[in-house]
Amino acid sequence: MTLAAPMESNSNGGALARAFAALIRPRNLALIACVLIAGWLVFVPLAALFYTAFTEDTGFGPGPASLSNFVQAYSSWHIVRLFGNSLIFAAGTAVLTLLMGGFVAFVVERTDAPLGPLFHSLALLSFAIPGLLTAMAWIFVLSPNIGWVNALMKNWFGLSEGPFSIYSMGGMIWALASHYFPLAYLALGPALRVLDVRLEEAALVSGARYWQVMPKITLPLLRPAILSTMLLLFMLGMSSYEVPRLIGRPARIDVFTTEIQAATQNAPPEFGISSALGMTLLLICVVAVIFYRRATRNAEAFATITGKGYMPTRIKLRKWRWPVAIGVLFMFLLALGLPLLTLVWQSFFRNLAQPFIGSGSPATWENYEFILRYPIFLDAVKTSVSLAAMAATIVVALTFVMAWIALRAAPKSGWLLDSIAFTPIAMPHVIVGAAILFAYLMLPIPVYNTIWILLIAYVTLYLPYGMRFTSGGLTQIHKELEEVAEVSGARMRQIFFRILLPLLAPVLLAAWIYIFVLAVRELGASVFLVGPGTHVLGTISLTMWEEGGSYGAVSALGVIQIIPLIMIVAGLRWLELRVQRRSEAAAAKAQAAGQ
Amino acid sequence: MFAIENLRKTFVAPGNVVVNAVDGINLGIGDGKLITLLGPSGCGKTTTLRCLAGLERPEAGRIVIAGQTVCDTARGIFVPPSDRGIGMVFQSYAIWPHMTVFENVAFPLRVARDRKYSAADVKEKVLRALEMVRMSGYETRPATQLSGGQQQRLAFARGLVREPQILLLDEPLSNLDAKLREQMRVELKLLQKRLAITTVYVTHDQSEALALSDEIVVFNFGKIIQRGTPQEIYRQPKSQFVADFIGSANFLKGKVKDVRAAERVAVVETRHGSFGCIFGQMVSPGQDVLVSARPEDFVLSDKPPGEGLNAITGKILHRVFLGEVVDYLVDAGDGEIRIRSKPEAEFQVGQAVHLGVSPQKCVALPS
Numbered sequence: 001m002t003l004a005a006p007m008e009s010n011s012n013g014g015a016l017a018r019a020f021a022a023l024i025r026p027r028n029l030a031l032i033a034c035v036l037i038a039g040w041l042v043f044v045p046l047a048a049l050f051y052t053a054f055t056e057d058t059g060f061g062p063g064p065a066s067l068s069n070f071v072q073a074y075s076s077w078h079i080v081r082l083f084g085n086s087l088i089f090a091a092g093t094a095v096l097t098l099l100m101g102g103f104v105a106f107v108v109e110r111t112d113a114p115l116g117p118l119f120h121s122l123a124l125l126s127f128a129i130p131g132l133l134t135a136m137a138w139i140f141v142l143s144p145n146i147g148w149v150n151a152l153m154k155n156w157f158g159l160s161e162g163p164f165s166i167y168s169m170g171g172m173i174w175a176l177a178s179h180y181f182p183l184a185y186l187a188l189g190p191a192l193r194v195l196d197v198r199l200e201e202a203a204l205v206s207g208a209r210y211w212q213v214m215p216k217i218t219l220p221l222l223r224p225a226i227l228s229t230m231l232l233l234f235m236l237g238m239s240s241y242e243v244p245r246l247i248g249r250p251a252r253i254d255v256f257t258t259e260i261q262a263a264t265q266n267a268p269p270e271f272g273i274s275s276a277l278g279m280t281l282l283l284i285c286v287v288a289v290i291f292y293r294r295a296t297r298n299a300e301a302f303a304t305i306t307g308k309g310y311m312p313t314r315i316k317l318r319k320w321r322w323p324v325a326i327g328v329l330f331m332f333l334l335a336l337g338l339p340l341l342t343l344v345w346q347s348f349f350r351n352l353a354q355p356f357i358g359s360g361s362p363a364t365w366e367n368y369e370f371i372l373r374y375p376i377f378l379d380a381v382k383t384s385v386s387l388a389a390m391a392a393t394i395v396v397a398l399t400f401v402m403a404w405i406a407l408r409a410a411p412k413s414g415w416l417l418d419s420i421a422f423t424p425i426a427m428p429h430v431i432v433g434a435a436i437l438f439a440y441l442m443l444p445i446p447v448y449n450t451i452w453i454l455l456i457a458y459v460t461l462y463l464p465y466g467m468r469f470t471s472g473g474l475t476q477i478h479k480e481l482e483e484v485a486e487v488s489g490a491r492m493r494q495i496f497f498r499i500l501l502p503l504l505a506p507v508l509l510a511a512w513i514y515i516f517v518l519a520v521r522e523l524g525a526s527v528f529l530v531g532p533g534t535h536v537l538g539t540i541s542l543t544m545w546e547e548g549g550s551y552g553a554v555s556a557l558g559v560i561q562i563i564p565l566i567m568i569v570a571g572l573r574w575l576e577l578r579v580q581r582r583s584e585a586a587a588a589k590a591q592a593a594g595q
Numbered sequence: 596m597f598a599i600e601n602l603r604k605t606f607v608a609p610g611n612v613v614v615n616a617v618d619g620i621n622l623g624i625g626d627g628k629l630i631t632l633l634g635p636s637g638c639g640k641t642t643t644l645r646c647l648a649g650l651e652r653p654e655a656g657r658i659v660i661a662g663q664t665v666c667d668t669a670r671g672i673f674v675p676p677s678d679r680g681i682g683m684v685f686q687s688y689a690i691w692p693h694m695t696v697f698e699n700v701a702f703p704l705r706v707a708r709d710r711k712y713s714a715a716d717v718k719e720k721v722l723r724a725l726e727m728v729r730m731s732g733y734e735t736r737p738a739t740q741l742s743g744g745q746q747q748r749l750a751f752a753r754g755l756v757r758e759p760q761i762l763l764l765d766e767p768l769s770n771l772d773a774k775l776r777e778q779m780r781v782e783l784k785l786l787q788k789r790l791a792i793t794t795v796y797v798t799h800d801q802s803e804a805l806a807l808s809d810e811i812v813v814f815n816f817g818k819i820i821q822r823g824t825p826q827e828i829y830r831q832p833k834s835q836f837v838a839d840f841i842g843s844a845n846f847l848k849g850k851v852k853d854v855r856a857a858e859r860v861a862v863v864e865t866r867h868g869s870f871g872c873i874f875g876q877m878v879s880p881g882q883d884v885l886v887s888a889r890p891e892d893f894v895l896s897d898k899p900p901g902e903g904l905n906a907i908t909g910k911i912l913h914r915v916f917l918g919e920v921v922d923y924l925v926d927a928g929d930g931e932i933r934i935r936s937k938p939e940a941e942f943q944v945g946q947a948v949h950l951g952v953s954p955q956k957c958v959a960l961p962s
Contacts, residue, residue, distance in 0.1 A: 021671070412607075480689035483650050486676040487683040487763075488703035488753065498702070502693045586739040 026492065027409040031417075034402045038420045041460045044443075045435035046427075049275050049282075052438045057272030061442065069272035070279075078254075086255040086281075089172055089244070090237030096177040097233045098226070100335070101184020104328055108185070109192040112314045113325040120189075122332050123182030124573050127514075128565035129340070130521035131179055131242035132541055133558040137339030138175040139247065140346055140551075142166040148342070148354030155357070167251035176243045178335035180236060184229055191225030228295035235288045238281065239428030241524035246545070256281040257430045261527055264434065271438060278431050289426040340562070347555035367556035377557065380535040383451055387536065388519035391458035392512045398459075399466035400508065403474050404500070408482070421467035424460055429524025432461055437528045449531030457525045462515045469514070473507030474500075506579050513572045517565055537561055596793040597647065597761060598623035602656035604642050616642040617653065618817035624810065627791035629784075631804040634814030635840065641765060643814075644797045648683055648763055649676035661760040677706075682754030683763040686770060688746040690738045696749055697734040700724050703757045724752040727786065744775050751783075755790070762787075762794045768803060780806055801841045805829060813837050821875075831875035835960050838887040845932045847886040851878050851959065861959050866929045870905040871954030876961055884959045890935040892956035895923065895942060900951025907932065907950040911942050925950065 053069055055062035073079065104123070108116040141149050142164045150162025165171055195218070203217045204210070219226075244258045254262075256277060263274035317324055345355050348363040371377050402421060406414035424432065436457050440448050447453040481503070485495045501508075523538035530539045541561070545554050604617040617639045624630045632640035645651040647658060649665065652673060658666040660681070665674040682703075691699055700721045704712045712720070725731050728748035733741070741749060747767065754762060768776045768783075784807050787794050798804055804811050805825045813820045813828065813836075821828060821837045832838035835846065849865035861878055863870045863886055870886055878884055900906050912931065913924040916938070923934045925948065932950065942948055 478687050478689060480685040480687050481691060483648075483676075484683060484685055484689040484750075484753070485691075485702065485706075486650070487648055487679075487681055488706065489677045489708065489757065490702070490706040491677055491708075494706050498706075499691060503691075583739075586737065589740040 027405065030401060031405050031410050031413060034398065034405060034417060035420065037398065038402065038417070038463065041456065041463065042420055042423045045432065045439045045460070048439035048442060049278055049431070049435035051442075052271050053275035053279055055272070057270065059268050062272075069276035073273045073276040082254055082256060082259060082277075083280075085169070085248075085253050086238060086284075088169060089176075089240075089248075089253075089255055090234050092169070092173040093176045093180065093237035093240075094230050094233035096173055097180045097184045098188075098230055100177060100181035100331065101186075101229075102188055102226075104181070104185040104331070105188040105192050107324055107328050109189055110315055111317050111321075111324065113317055113321050113328070115325045115329065119185075119328060119332065121570075121573055122336070123185050125566055125569055126179070126182040126336055128517060128569040129179070129336070129562055130523070130538065130541075130558075130565075131176075131240070132246065132521075132523050132538060133343065133562060134179045134339055135175050135243045135246040136541075136545060136554065136558060137343040138166050138171070138178070140342045140555075141339055142171060142174075146352055146354075146551075148357055151354050151357050166247055169253060172243050172247050172251075172253065175247055176237060176240055178339070179243075180233060181331075181335060183236075184233060187229040187232060188222075188225060191222055195221055224295050228292055231288050231292040231295060235285055235292070235426075238284055238288070239430070239524070241428075241430055241527075245542070257428060257524065260430050260434060264437070264528060271434075274434055275438065278434055281428060282426070282431055285428060285431075286426045343555050343558050343562075346551055347559045348552070350550055350552040352551050367550070367552040368560070370553055371556045371560055376535055376540055377560075380537050380540045383454075383535060384520050384537040387451055387454055387458060388516045390455055391462060391519045392515040394455075394459050395462045395466035395515050396470070396508050396512050399463065399470045399511075400504070403467060403471035407471060407474050408479065418467070418471075422464045424462075425464045427461075429461060429522065430528070432457055433525030433528030436460070436525070449533060451534050453529050454526060454534065454536065457529055458519045458522060461522070461525060462518060465515055465518070466511055469507055469511035470504070473504050473511075476507075477503055506575070510572060510576065513568060517568055520565065521561070596624055596626050596628075597658070597660045597795075599643070599647070600657040602643065602646055602653050602658070604639075604646060604651060604653045615639075615817045617646065620656075620817075620819060622812065622819065624793065624795075626793055628809040629787050629794040629796060629807055630810045630812060631796045631798060631808040632812050632814060633798060633801060633804040633841070634820075636799055638814040639817035640797045640799075640814045642817075644763055644765055644795060647761075647795065648681055649674060649679050678708075680757070680759055681761050681763055682757060682759035684747075684750045684754045684765065684767045686766040688743075688750040688767075688770070690741070690746045690749055692737075692739045694738055695734065696725070696730065696736045696738060696741070697721055699738055699749055700752045700756050703753060707757065720756055721752075724756040727755065727790075728752045729782075743771055744779065747771060747779060751786070755792075760793065762792050764794060764796045766798050766800075767796075769798070769800065776803075783807065805841070811841075813840065815840075827875075830956075830958075831873065832887065832958060832960065833875040835885055835887070835962070838958065838960060842889055843933065844887045844889055846960075847888070847927075847930070848962070849884055849886050849959075851880050851882045851884055854878060854880055860954070863959050867905075867907045867927070870957055871903075872957040872959040873955060874959040878959050878961060883962050885962045887958045887960055888952050888956055890922070890933045891920075892952050893932070893934045893936070894951040895934055895936050895940065896949050896951065897942075897946075899949045904951035904953055905957055907952075909948060909950060911944050911946050911948055914942065914944055 052062055054065055054067070056064055056066040056068055104119060107113050108119050139147070141147050144150060144162045144165045144167065147162060147164065147166065150164055153159060153163050154161070166175065199221060200213050200217055203213045208216065239257065241257045241261070244253070244255045245261075248255060249258055260274050260277050260281065263270040263277065342355065346353055347367055348365070349361060350364065350366065351360065399421060402417045406417040427435075436453060440453055440456075447456065477500070482495055482499060485499050490498065520537060522536070523542065526536050526538050527542070530536060541554070541557055544557060549557075599620055599622040602617050602620040603615070606614045606616050608614050620639070620643055622643070632643060634640045642651060646653045646656070646666070647660070653666065653668060655668045656666065657664065657669070660679060663674070664672055665679050666672060691702070694702070701717050704717045704720060722731070722734070725734065728751045730745065730748050730752060733745070738746070738749065750767070768779055771779060780803060796804075796807060808825055810822065811825055811828045812822045815836055821833050823831075828837065828841055832841065838844040838846075847865050847867070847870070849863040849870065851861055852864045852869065853862040855861070856877075859873055861872045861874055863872050863884055865886060872886055894900060894904070907927050909925040909927040909932065911923055912926045915922040919938070920935050921938045923936065923942065925932045925934055927950075934950065
């Protein structure tokens with residue numbers, strides 16, 4: 001075989017030549033390219049953020065090094081309130097979300113209540129709903145002025161004022177928790193599922209009473225999972241932008257995310273102050289991520305102690321089976337159904353239309369007709385969909401290669417690729433938006449005020465999601481499947497296209513759809529990066545809401561976005577179930593063949 | 596057929612400990628033979644095989660397969676696995692689940708670069724390979740709908756379809772259940788003999804190694820401990836490790852009294868008197884040695900053993916009935932001796948017994 005010839009180096013070339021030869025091996029070149037691309041995406045904006053924060057804000061870009069931004073940002077009493085609001089909002093959301101999600105997880109995973117699969121599907125569907133639209137819908141439901149539930153209460157009980165106000169800390173927490181509780185369920189579910197009941201039974205056999213098992217065995221075993229979910233939710237609350245923007249700002253309850261964005265909108269824009277405030281938010285999130293990763297590591301350590309061949313025994317609810325299931329269903333209806341249906345209802349009336357109260361005019365399609373002919377909307381759909389598709393494609397392709405290198409080709413440098421790809425997890429969307437804005441205003445790369453700057457932001461934001469999907473999928477594929485192809489005579493390219501790609505296709509498709517949906521509904525970073533000529537769905541919805549579009553038109557705009565998103569996510573779920581069922585059927589047939 | 600010279604491969608274990616997985620191995624074998632690399636896990640046998648396949652890059656060493664140098668670290672030669680012309684069967688079988696049986700076997704032909712196979716060629720070769728492993732008729736089955744034994748056969752068909760110069764087997768039988776494993780062992784041996792293909796077989800199962808091999812290479816700590824035919828390895832172990840790892844052995848302490856080098860016989864003074872022994876590794880008078888004897892080589896009796904046998908007296912401590920054989924544990928005063936005997940004669944726990952063992956079955960090992 002002559003193929004060995006080009007690999008032979010001129011014998012006495014020495015260690016340096018051999019090191020260079022090793023460096024330009026294709027897999028090493030790919031490694032270097034991945035590190036450079038991902039590193040650029042993540043660290044250049046961060047550097048710009050730090051640079052902007054620690055230099056004087058001259059109004060024409062950063063000047064000499066200075067701490068003046070920090071002095072200005074942190075010297076008024078306002079900062080104490082900002083801190084307090086942000087922490088209460090994030091912590092409150094985390095606690096309420098955990099309680100709601102924990103209840104669902106417990107019912108679905110540990111009791112024999114019916115409808116478990118339905119709840120799981122509903123929880124996944126909730127991903128499709130943009131946070132901006134839930135916040136908007138809750139205003140229609142619970143605002144002291146226009147909220148129909150308040151109006152209904154006033155009618156029924158003869159109150160002079162509505163009993164609820166969405167424009168309060170409690171209202172903000174409720175609006176976010178109602179959106180995130182399915183996430184808490186999805187995060188806690190697996191921990192409850194793998195919890196070995198025999199550990200509980202061992203406690204019972206050892207003489208513990210039923211009421212002692214929960215606090216002494218079950219909760220301590222679940223502690224890592226609960227803690228990590230709490231931290232995740234806290235971080236999400238800290239980074240949340242939509243609810244504070246729509247509900248917090250009118251109520252004068254400012255948090256870091258809204259202040260960071262507001263500072264860039266001042267005239268003249270205060271980039272220095274914005275980035276100085278960003279430092280605190282970033283620090284809080286980084287600390288939370290560090291604790292989160294530690295907690296999930298512990299969770300894995302706990303998971304390994306569960307036995308094999310575990311048979312789930314569920315708590316028998318007997319006559320309470322249906323009441324409990326209906327209770328959970330009611331929670332889903334209250335938290336997700338109520339705002340959505342309100343939005344749908346409102347979308348058929350031009351002016352304020354309160355369900356059960358009256359609208360003053362007949363139902364009409366005119367709002368939809370208006371939106372579908374609205375040029376900015378059509379423009380935004382085109383931009384959002386193509387941006388999301390591009391971002392999903394780039395992220396999936398890039399992280400596929402990165403995951404392969406990290407797990408297979410160069411496992412020693414895997415931690416480097418892993419840490420780069422996961423860094424954006426600790427960066428709230430507003431931080432990414434601000435940092436990318438500052439970076440590309442300074443750099444001589446003309447992407448500002450184009451859709452490309454949005455693409456850069458989306459790719460950066462969803463790098464961790466892509467990496468989680470692809471590396472998770474790749475670890476499921478036995479390394480020997482690739483090795484035997486290599487031994488069989490296949491080249492790298494053939495292994496990629498004939499073995500890895502077909503095997504990973506379901507995972508890559510799921511990752512693509514997931515990232516696509518998240519990117520379509522993105523707002524926190526987009527608000528920094530849209531220019532006069534670029535519109536995305538999130539920003540036009542926000543603009544229409546704040547700049548006085550009719551209630552009906554805004555609602556129709558929301559419903560038009562939600563329906564395709566729900567259909568996409570439902571399609572993804574259907575695909576997942578099909579793949580799952582097919583592999584189960586295959587496993588059953590293989591077992592039959594073995595007998 | 597292949598030769599390995601001074602192969603060296605290290606791994607960095609957690610905690611930055613450098614492990615010599617393969618520590619200067621030299622190995623070669625002729626055409627058509629089946630050689631087994633045997634040893635406990637982590638002994639370097641699998642790493643050696645993977646270096647041979649090109650799946651690991653050694654730090655140092657030279658590997659020649661069928662006259663072609665595929666690896667020479669001194670000259671910077673490294674031929675990738677795809678160009679080494681080998682067939683390989685993995686422990687997990689590594690059957691591609693997204694392909695049918697036919698496509699799995701056809702893959703090596705479809706990606707071949709040294710020659711183009713026409714559709715008819717591919718079909719003919721695949722069917723022949725499947726027939727060889729008695730899997731005809733399964734061509735259109737999805738690979739996921741095969742039992743463990745069928746996946747195993749499929750993996751062999753795929754490994755053989757290119758008619759490789761050398762077949763590498765990485766514990767191919769270890770995932771099968773005991774009965775199927777014995778059946779496949781026989782089939783594998785017949786197939787290998789029929790095709791006369793040079794085969795390297797990695798296993799940690801000594802009975803597999805004894806049953807299949809033309810030659811066994813015993814590994815430990817990245818080094819070759821002993822090499823020989825199954826009979827040599829079993830009958831004339833050169834160290835306590837080999838005696839203990841292959842089969843089971845009793846060890847008695849002793850001192851060499853006399854050596855008759857020409858006959859390769861030694862007389863060893865033990866606590867039970869003078870023992871006649873053979874030896875694999877040369878011993879000299881006055882040396883401390885261990886006398887190794889297999890449990891099944893003892894004759895158990897209530898009378899002293901006949902002339903010419905090494906004799907031990909003891910008391911039965913424990914008895915385990917296993918059906919075709921009975922295992923006894925005998926207290927011999929300075930230690931316990933395990934004995935495996937036919938169930939004809941029954942001995943009771945507590946009974947005083949005489950043990951006899953032929954000098955040809957006792958091996959003196961340097962201690």
